[in-house]
Each structure stands twice: as C-alpha cells, then as structure tokens.
Amino acid sequence: MSSPVIEYVAEPLLEFGYGQSLDDPKQGLFLFGPLDERRPSSMRVGVVGTPAGIDLYKNWVRSITGFIPAARTEALHQVAFPGFEAVFRTPWSADPVAELPISPADISKSLRISDRHVGIFETVTLFEKAIRQKLRQDDALVDVWFIVIPEEIYILGRPQSRVPFLERRMIERRINARIARRLRSQPSLFAEDMEEAKIYAYDLDFHNQLKARLLDTKAVVQIVRDTSLSSLNGPYSPGARRLQDPATLAWNLTTTSYFKAGGRPWKLHSVRDGVCYIGIVFKQDTQDPSGTSACCGAQMFLNAGDGLVFKGALGKWQPERKEFHLSRSDASDLMKSVVEEYVAENGKAPKEIFLHSRTHFNNEEWEGFNDALPAGVAIVGVRISRSSDVKIFRPGRTPVLRGTTLKISDRKAYTWSSGFVPALKTYAGREVPNPISVEVTRGEADIIQVCRDIMGLTKINFNSCIYGDGLPVTLRFADSVGEILTAGPVGNLPPLPFRHYI
Incomplete structure (x- = not known):
C-alpha cells in the first residue's frame, strides 16, 4: 500500500458565451453571457399565486431588469447584479404570459383543515388545478411556472407543521391515515373507500407534493416564498429572514430560472x-x-x-x-x-x-x-x-x-x-x-x-x-x-x- 500523499486538484474552468472560459460563474456570465446554444428568445413565465403574490412577482422582475449593487464592494465573492438581460442576453418582461390568481381565503381555509393530509392535498389542488386548466384551455407557451406562495403555506405546509387548535377546521371522514395504510395491503370492496384513501398516498409537504403531481404535465416549476420577493424589492436589512443580500439572491434566482426555462448558463x-x-x-x-x-x-x-x-x-x-x-x-x-x-x-x-x-x-x-x-x-x-x-x-x-x-x-x-x-x-x-x-x-x-x-x-x-x-x-x-x-x-x-x- 502506498503512503498517503497530498495533491492539489486545480479549479475546473467553465465555458460561457463566445467559447470563453473562466472559473467564476458570476464573472463569466457578466463578461461573456451564457452559452449560445439553446438560449431562450425570451423568458416565457407563468405566475400562480395570490393577487398580492403576483404583484410581488411583477415588482421583483422589474427590479432585476436594472442594476443591483453588491452588499460589500470590497468582497470579491459579492458581485453586483447588472440586470437580467445584461447577464443572460434574454429579455424578461414583468408581464407574465399567464397569470393565475388564487384566493387567499381559499388557501387559508384549506390549510387549516384538521386532517393534515386532506389540508395539504386540497391546498396543492388549488395551484395544480389552476395550471392544469390553463394547459387544457390555452395554447400559451410557458417555459417555467413561478409559484408564489404566501408565508402561511411555508409555515403550515410541511410534514412537522401543526395548525393551532383554535384555527382548525374540523372535518369528518370515513377514512383517515391509519385506515388508508391498512387499505393498501387489504383493499376495500367499496370503490369510494379506495378513492378517498388516495389522498393519504401523498407526502405531507406542499413543495414536494405539488412538483410530484405536476410531473405528468411536464410543467417546470419554481416555488418561491412571497417574503423572498418582497424582501428583494425593499432595502437590504441584515435582520430580515433571508441570509443573502439582494444582488446575491438575484444571481441565484435568475440563474435557476434561466436554466429551468431551457437555457444553459455554462x-x-x-x-x-x-x-x-x-x-x-x-x-x-x-x-x-x-x-x-x-x-x-x-x-x-x-x-x-x-x-x-x-x-x-x-x-x-x-x-x-x-x-x-x-x-x-x-x-x-x-x-x-x-x-x-x-x-x-x-x-x-x-x-x-x-x-x-x-x-x-x-x-x-x-x-x-x-x-x-x-x-x-x-x-x-x-x-x-x-x-x-x-x-x-x-x-x-x-x-x-x-x-x-x-x-x-x-x-x-x-x-x-x-x-x-x-x-x-x-x-x-x-x-x-x-x-x-x-x-x-x-x-x-x-x-x-x-x-x-x-x-x-x-x-x-x-x-x-x-x-x-x-x-x-x-x-x-x-x-x-x-x-x-x-x-x-x-x-x-x-x-x-x-x-x-x-
């Protein structure tokens, strides 16, 4: 057996537009833009959310069309964001190709159903149904769907979330999670029981369940909290929920959005x-x-x-x-x-x-x-x-x-x-x-x-x-x-x- 030895693996280079290469994604995009291959002619984005969430999305897109300064100009890893089209050579209009408003009252009502499986399933259905209906009725091409969720979905739409007792909407069902698990190994003779039990086959996570239920539509989804978009629109505050400055968040969110829309950043x-x-x-x-x-x-x-x-x-x-x-x-x-x-x-x-x-x-x-x-x-x-x-x-x-x-x-x-x-x-x-x-x-x-x-x-x-x-x-x-x-x-x-x- 050979003795341990220390070697250095040089930093890999990335390729950007015009066949140019650098080691830093931000600097490469800033100087040369993304790869020419498969570059979208425009960002065709559909947005789903409450009316307030849709407005936040539009304001955020307007903010990323311009210059966003770095939080610390002396830090080399914090780079100013020059604007989406300046970086990706692709326009992104603040007006989405599809707007699907969801009632805040309906979200609040479904989230607070006492049975958590039913509550999260029904909340996901509000967004899934809107997208499916749009895909059936309209030929508008959407490359990526922005799902802007209110903070209460993030708080109450996860596996360990608990709805405060006084806020719960009590419902009565013949089937619960325990019975549904038994029905998978011992099916019922009644079709309505098996149909009602399907809800319990889904995970208690809004994010994962929505993406899983939309896979058959081939819809590409970007889920973002409305507090993220609202914080990006306002002045940077170190005490806010987020840990990154607006320029860094703009770099990250626009890169994944561009990629999900079909582009190749590098x-x-x-x-x-x-x-x-x-x-x-x-x-x-x-x-x-x-x-x-x-x-x-x-x-x-x-x-x-x-x-x-x-x-x-x-x-x-x-x-x-x-x-x-x-x-x-x-x-x-x-x-x-x-x-x-x-x-x-x-x-x-x-x-x-x-x-x-x-x-x-x-x-x-x-x-x-x-x-x-x-x-x-x-x-x-x-x-x-x-x-x-x-x-x-x-x-x-x-x-x-x-x-x-x-x-x-x-x-x-x-x-x-x-x-x-x-x-x-x-x-x-x-x-x-x-x-x-x-x-x-x-x-x-x-x-x-x-x-x-x-x-x-x-x-x-x-x-x-x-x-x-x-x-x-x-x-x-x-x-x-x-x-x-x-x-x-x-x-x-x-x-x-x-x-x-x-």
Whole structure:
C-alpha cells in the first residue's frame, strides 16, 4: 500500500458565451453571457399565486431588469447584479404570459383543515388545478411556472407543521391515515373507500407534493416564498429572514430560472470525451404500509449539466443496515435506460460510465449494471460521502485550499471541495472545512482523475450561481429528487430533465 500523499486538484474552468472560459460563474456570465446554444428568445413565465403574490412577482422582475449593487464592494465573492438581460442576453418582461390568481381565503381555509393530509392535498389542488386548466384551455407557451406562495403555506405546509387548535377546521371522514395504510395491503370492496384513501398516498409537504403531481404535465416549476420577493424589492436589512443580500439572491434566482426555462448558463470547459456520470439515488418510501419499501432513481449528467432522472423499481429497504439495493434485473433495466438516452443525445455509446452513490453496490446490482452495457464500455462505481475523519490545517489564518486532495490509496482519497478560494480571497464556511470521502468501490480508475471529475461536477449546480458546491451535482439533488419521486404515486413517466425536480 502506498503512503498517503497530498495533491492539489486545480479549479475546473467553465465555458460561457463566445467559447470563453473562466472559473467564476458570476464573472463569466457578466463578461461573456451564457452559452449560445439553446438560449431562450425570451423568458416565457407563468405566475400562480395570490393577487398580492403576483404583484410581488411583477415588482421583483422589474427590479432585476436594472442594476443591483453588491452588499460589500470590497468582497470579491459579492458581485453586483447588472440586470437580467445584461447577464443572460434574454429579455424578461414583468408581464407574465399567464397569470393565475388564487384566493387567499381559499388557501387559508384549506390549510387549516384538521386532517393534515386532506389540508395539504386540497391546498396543492388549488395551484395544480389552476395550471392544469390553463394547459387544457390555452395554447400559451410557458417555459417555467413561478409559484408564489404566501408565508402561511411555508409555515403550515410541511410534514412537522401543526395548525393551532383554535384555527382548525374540523372535518369528518370515513377514512383517515391509519385506515388508508391498512387499505393498501387489504383493499376495500367499496370503490369510494379506495378513492378517498388516495389522498393519504401523498407526502405531507406542499413543495414536494405539488412538483410530484405536476410531473405528468411536464410543467417546470419554481416555488418561491412571497417574503423572498418582497424582501428583494425593499432595502437590504441584515435582520430580515433571508441570509443573502439582494444582488446575491438575484444571481441565484435568475440563474435557476434561466436554466429551468431551457437555457444553459455554462458548461464545463474541459471534459473527457465519452464519459457519463450517473448519480444513484435511494430514497425510502415512507408511504409504504410495511415501512420496508424504497425507491431508486438515477440522474445522468453530461458536460453541459444536462440531466435526466430515471425512476427504478420499488424494492425492499433493509432497516437494520439502513440500505437499499436493486435486484439484478432492475439494475439492468435502469442501466439500459441510461445508455439508450446517452446514445440518443450523443449518437454513440459512452466510453466510460461512473456511478456515484452514497452506498456500496452489491454483487447482484453490479452484475445487473454490466448486463446492460454495450461491448467496450467501462463502468466504475464510486462511493461519495461527507467526512469528518480527517482535518488539514495550514500555517496562517486561512483554511485548507479548495481542491486539496489527500490520496490514501489507489482507491480512496479525501477531497476538500470546500475551502479557501484564492481567486475570491475567502472561505464561505464558518468552521474548519471537512472533505468528502471518495472511494472507488467497483471497477478500475485513477483516483486522482476521479477527484478531478468530482470537482468539475461541483461547478454545475444551476440551482444557484456559486463558485463551487460542496457536493458534485450527481449527489447534490439526490435527496430532493428522491423526495419528489416518493412524494406520491407519480406513475410510469418517461425520463425527465432534472430541472423538473429542483
């Protein structure tokens, strides 16, 4: 076994408009704009919310059309926002292509139903029904739907939320959550009972349930709290709910909106030809009455940050080991779908496939993955997890550099994906940075090259506009994608880009 050695993985570069490259997303967009490919001619946005929420949305769009100063001009990581069209070369009108007002009284009334499953389901229905009706009746093209929710939905529309007793609207139902769980394993002879029980198959989370119920429409949704938009319109106050200044929030929210509208903000500048990265997601299905069912999803990522989500079959959760594994046939089916989509996108099969997961792959899974591979395609299993096992300290006051890599062996290393960034002269964290553990568990690959790839994948999180993330994008959305896939009976849907899930 070789002795541990410290190496430095250089900061990956990103490519922007005109084929120009930089390491910083904000500076790259500011100087060169987004990629020319697939740039929307305009932002076709539909907005759903209370009348007050719709007005907040319009005012916010007007605010981002102009210059928003940085909170601290001396801080290199805080950059002024020059205006949406100046950054993305795409106009964004304050007048949405569709306005769907929701009654505040109806929201307040449904949220306070005593049965939480019914209350959240009915609240989601107010927004879902409005979008579905618009899609049926109107041919207006909407690339992304802004769902502006009042603060009470955020407060009362989550799994641990409780409606104050005096505010509850008491209802009587023949079915409750306990009976619904029993009916899944012991169906009733009465169709009305089974119909009434369907509500309890959905998660007690407004955000996840709404996205899950809209997947079949292929509607892309951006859910935002009205307090976020109102705070952006007003003067910056350090004591407000938000933790970021208006310019930073504008960078983050406009970047994800542009991406969800079909645009590509940036891509990795240098990628190895024919390499495909897949994030494997295992998420326990809490709605299963036995408590042992789990869901598998896979996300495929290319150099431009494109992603598709593939939902695998439900299987058995192993509570004693807190693990879930696919059968050989399910693993084969999942890999077959991934390869077919890659070929459809690139016209040829990949040369290498890297499977990123938080768990190890067992023999049955690995054999299934290999069963579906075309001849000549190499496959590598990589386990990635946050770690506090190792600390590295530098002389002076600055922490370890982002990109520092401690190679333990030919198959394991620790990479500091968060740390001091010389280009920005700052470290975004408040504690001594921890690394991520990177381990090649299956197949053969150069561990340092694997770490380089992972560092690149930390820079294509289009859900924000940050210099680099702490996790690769293959795993960053693992929990959120899994939550959407298990938030309700989504059915057998074709693979959708992951912009439908974030």
